[in-house]
Amino acid sequence: MRQAEEDEYREFVVARLDRWRRTAYLLCRDWHTADDLVSITLARLYRTWTRVRRTENLDAYVRAMLTNAFLDEGRRPWRREEATNTPPDRPDASPYPTIVDRAALADLLTALPRRQRAIVVLRFYCDMSVAEVAQLLGVSEGTVKSQAARGLEILRAAAPRVVQGETV
Amino acid sequence: MSLRDILDSSIVEEPPPFPDLDELIARERRRQRRIRWAAAVTGAAGVVGAVLGVTLVAGSLGRAPAAGFPEAPPPALESSVSVTADETPQERYARLSELLRTRVAALLPGATVTSRNPDHTELFGDEPPMGFPGYDYTAAVVEVSAPQGSMDLSILIVRPLTPPLPQPTAGVAGRLFGGCAGEWPTATPPVSGQDTCEDRPGPGGTAVSIAERHSEVGPSRLVTVAFPDGGVVTVITDPAATLLSPDELIEIVADPGFVAGRAAPPHEPAMVDPTDPFHPRDLPAEPEIGTVYPFDLYTHCGVDLVSFAGRTWRAEPPGIAALPGPYVAGTMQLLDHATARFVIDQRHVQTDREVILFYWTPDAEAPTCR
Numbered sequence: 001m002r003q004a005e006e007d008e009y010r011e012f013v014v015a016r017l018d019r020w021r022r023t024a025y026l027l028c029r030d031w032h033t034a035d036d037l038v039s040i041t042l043a044r045l046y047r048t049w050t051r052v053r054r055t056e057n058l059d060a061y062v063r064a065m066l067t068n069a070f071l072d073e074g075r076r077p078w079r080r081e082e083a084t085n086t087p088p089d090r091p092d093a094s095p096y097p098t099i100v101d102r103a104a105l106a107d108l109l110t111a112l113p114r115r116q117r118a119i120v121v122l123r124f125y126c127d128m129s130v131a132e133v134a135q136l137l138g139v140s141e142g143t144v145k146s147q148a149a150r151g152l153e154i155l156r157a158a159a160p161r162v163v164q165g166e167t168v
Numbered sequence: 169m170s171l172r173d174i175l176d177s178s179i180v181e182e183p184p185p186f187p188d189l190d191e192l193i194a195r196e197r198r199r200q201r202r203i204r205w206a207a208a209v210t211g212a213a214g215v216v217g218a219v220l221g222v223t224l225v226a227g228s229l230g231r232a233p234a235a236g237f238p239e240a241p242p243p244a245l246e247s248s249v250s251v252t253a254d255e256t257p258q259e260r261y262a263r264l265s266e267l268l269r270t271r272v273a274a275l276l277p278g279a280t281v282t283s284r285n286p287d288h289t290e291l292f293g294d295e296p297p298m299g300f301p302g303y304d305y306t307a308a309v310v311e312v313s314a315p316q317g318s319m320d321l322s323i324l325i326v327r328p329l330t331p332p333l334p335q336p337t338a339g340v341a342g343r344l345f346g347g348c349a350g351e352w353p354t355a356t357p358p359v360s361g362q363d364t365c366e367d368r369p370g371p372g373g374t375a376v377s378i379a380e381r382h383s384e385v386g387p388s389r390l391v392t393v394a395f396p397d398g399g400v401v402t403v404i405t406d407p408a409a410t411l412l413s414p415d416e417l418i419e420i421v422a423d424p425g426f427v428a429g430r431a432a433p434p435h436e437p438a439m440v441d442p443t444d445p446f447h448p449r450d451l452p453a454e455p456e457i458g459t460v461y462p463f464d465l466y467t468h469c470g471v472d473l474v475s476f477a478g479r480t481w482r483a484e485p486p487g488i489a490a491l492p493g494p495y496v497a498g499t500m501q502l503l504d505h506a507t508a509r510f511v512i513d514q515r516h517v518q519t520d521r522e523v524i525l526f527y528w529t530p531d532a533e534a535p536t537c538r
Contacts, residue, residue: 001200002320002406003284003311006193017186022179031183039187046196047385109175124171 001050009049013042016059020066026121027070029110040069063126064136067118112151119144120151194286200385201285201309204404205295205324251428257294260429264306265291268323271420272312275412279314295324303328312411319411322404327427348377362387370394371422378414380407391417399427435501435523436460438513443495451477455502463500465510468493471524473532476500480533481508481526492517 001009020041024034044065045052055061109117115137122128122136123144130148134141255263268291269281283291285308295305306325311318348365362382370376370393379390389407391414394400401421405412412420440462443449448464455461455477466474471483471491491512498512506528514522 001197002318010189010193013189017189021183021186022176025179025183026175031181035184035187039192042189042192043196046193047200050386121175125175127172 001046005050005053008053009046012053012058013045016062020062023063023121023126024066024070026109026125027067027114027117028073029107033073037066037069037073041066044069060128060132060136063122063128067122067136070118071114108155112154116147116151119147120155123148197285197309201307201322203383203385204322204388205307205402251425255429258290261288261290261292261294261306264308264325264426267423267425268292268308268310268420271423275416275419276312276314279312281310281312283309284311284320285309292323292325314411317411319405319409321412321417323421324402324404325399325426326402327399348379370418374422376418376422389414391421393418393422395424395427397424397427401426435509435511436499437522438498438511439515440497440499440513442516443497445495448495449497451500453478455500457502457504460499460501462497463510464495464497465491465500465512465524466494467491467496473529474526476508480529482529482532483524483526491519491521 017038020038021031021034024037025031028034028037041062045062052058052061109120112120118137119133122133123130128136130141130144133148134144137144251263252259272279272281281291285293287293288308291310292306292308295307303326306327308321308323310321310323312321348367360382363380365377365379367375367377373396375394377390377392379392381388381390387407389405390402391405392400392402403417403421405417440449443464448466449462451461451463463476465471465476474481474483496512497516498510501509501511503509508526508528510524510526512519512522512524
């Protein structure tokens with residue numbers, strides 16, 4: 001990679017690093033794993049930068065790499081999630097979402113299956129369209145809609161004060 | 169408040185500092201460099217060659233030279249620099265850097281050459297062994313900038329560790345270089361359908377190959393110049409870069425100064441006590457690289473494959489004429505982790521051979537006739 005391209009890569013990464021880390025954190029709810037995912041993504045991006053830097057929607061391309069890194073990680077035996085007998089805490093009946101509610105909501109995200117969690121994060125956190133998410137994950141738009149709807153239902157049921165008025 | 173904002177604000181935990189981005193970039197740079205250089209060093213053997221490097225090197229010696237070598241060597245090139253016998257590695261890196269700058273400036277007046285490898289204080293520095301023990305590796309990753317444009321060059325210099333070695337193809341660069349032929353350590357034959365390779369005689373008795381390779385890090389152009397003394401210089405560039413053509417790259421690196429100098433310390437004549445066959449001398453379990461040990465080489469079963477220091481070693485060249493046995497006294501010295509040099513004490517045996525090189529051969533076993 002030429003120096004000018006590397007400078008461009010660095011500038012692109014620095015400008016988006018915080019957002020990617022937060023996205024990765026929402027996907028896995030662990031900063032160390034999140035940073036592993038981002039590091040994997042950045043390394044892959046570096047390797048392909050010369051070829052992809054002029055890609056039309058580079059942000060979506062990187063989000064796809066990050067999401068795939070997350071889904072790939074989940075397929076590794078040591079990353080498989082374990083069932084627990086202890087359900088997550090439910091929020092109280094206060095009418096406004098508090099910071100505790102929000103943290104609980106993010107915790108609830110981890111209760112969703114990995115692919116469904118990815119769909120919810122991409123759709124509602126990264127503001128990607130149904131078509132974009134479907135293309136990124138290689139599934140149909142109907143699958144994205146149904147998975148997003150089910151994910152929202154679960155979140156609403158668990159934290160009704162927090163998740164209001166959001167539509168698929 | 170949208171779900172996005174809620175999710176964003178749900179991240180109440182303060183993130184730890186992100187791992188160093190500069191370190192990540194440096195690591196990827198090193199990785200790409202190694203992949204490209206592996207293509208230059210291992211040729212068609214690829215990963216298998218890297219694993220079986222020792223065997224491949226030893227097995228390559230008896231083969232005919234590559235097609236690119238001229239039959240009658242033309243007048244040898246003269247180096248544009250003089251090399252002192254006691255040159256230190258750092259002095260050598262400085263000399264190589266100056267040589268490269270001079271050669272580039274001769275073609276591109278006003279051009280600057282800057283290092284892109286932060287690990288090197290000069291343009292050149294050493295590289296760890298790349299799968300083929302018995303050679304030393306010196307490398308540079310530089311950017312050449314001229315008014316008409318810029319271009320990155322990765323330059324890899326490979327030299328036999330202990331010249332002069334027994335050379336079955338004396339007078340030609342038959343040691344490392346295979347041109348486009350497939351089985352030599354630095355051969356660059358086409359691997360994929362997109363790859364190309366062209367052999368040709370180079371200036372002053374050198375042989376040259378120009379290849380294009382496609383690997384996971386993208387396409388690379390490999391311009392390789394092999395010198396009659398066995399040293400090889402490979403320049404790797406982006407095929408799309410046009411500042412310097414392959415012919416101009418050959419002109420830049422076809423200077424014997426790039427492979428000049430001693431790659432390993434000279435050996436001293438062995439002066440040890442005669443062998444006591446009941447108490448033969450062996451190496452310690454963890455011999456130190458560079459230390460000269462008195463040693464009795466077990467020759468009763470031949471020395472093509474022998475065991476010492478708890479490992480199996482293959483002699484180079486294979487098929488050495490029988491030595492008196494059962495032991496020959498001398499000194500053994502590890503030149504690197506996988507190369508050992510045995511110097512025969514010629515006061516105790518009658519043989520014309522003074523030095524035998526041994527390469528660690530993990531996949532072989534010494535004969536058990538002992």
